[in-house]
Amino acid sequence: MELLTKDSLESVVLSKNIFNKPFKENLIHQxxxxFQAMHRQGSKSQKSRAEVKGSNKKPWRQKGTGRARAGSVKSPIWRSGGVTFASKPKKYVKKINKKMYKEALRSIFSKLFYQNRLVLLKDFSINSCKTFLLVKKLKDMLIKSVLIILSNYDKNLFLASRNLHMVSVCTTRNINPVNLIFFKNIILTIDSLKKIEEYLL
Incomplete structure (x- = not known):
């Protein structure tokens, strides 16, 4: 299995253990x-009637006043009373084993390879952190929606891509299945490809 670099026209041999795996839809979905559940805040918090500040004394006697019966000023039907089913901080984390996570990434990379969505370059950089420079470079490559995966942090690329909705830049340490599937094309450098292979093998 080989992938041709677009800028230097050199072919790079790809690992079959990463780029030649079956597409496991159920595993990738899981x-x-x-991944998305892990990023839910779950920080919503409301006060129940037990937590609302106020007296537990009965506001007025049960009968004879002409008003509705009331047992507490903390009642949920009263203004500023407690919430009936109060929301509390909650963790939405769903545990995924490392082997499962890596196998899902292998499956995704294999699918990207067979769909010709991987673009391999010897190097990818711009001289300044100007967005128009990055837009021009991608336009020359006929690419619109793209995830650029780098081996190391590049300040110019990160700053230049911040205002572009369909362009994202990350390092090999920050790749995730959602971004790999969302973007139409994936740009890899030779160095980032080596790091991905080291991580997934």
Whole structure:
């Protein structure tokens, strides 16, 4: 298995253990659900009637006043009373084993390879952190929706891509299944490809 670099026209041999795996839809779905659930805040909090500040004394006697019966000013039907089913902080984490996560990434990379969505370059950089430079470079490559995976942090590329909705830049340490599937094309450098193979083998 080989992939041709677009800028230097050199072919690079790809590992069959990463780029020649069957597409496991169920596993990928499970990993994506887990990844998205992990990023839910779950920090919503409301006060129940037990936590609302106020007296537990009966506001007025049960009969004879002409008003509705009331047992507490903390009642949920009263203004500023407690919430009936109060929301509390909750963790939405769904555990995924490392082997499952890595196998899902292998499956995704294999699918990207067979769909010709991987673009391999010897190097990818711009001289300044100007967005128009990055747009021009991608336009020359006829690429619109793209995830650029780098081996190391590149300040110019990160700053230049911030205002572009369909362009994202990350390092090999920050790749995730959601971004790999969302973007139409994936740009890899030779160095980032080597790091991905080291991580997934």
């Amino acid at each position: 990993v994506i659900v887990s």
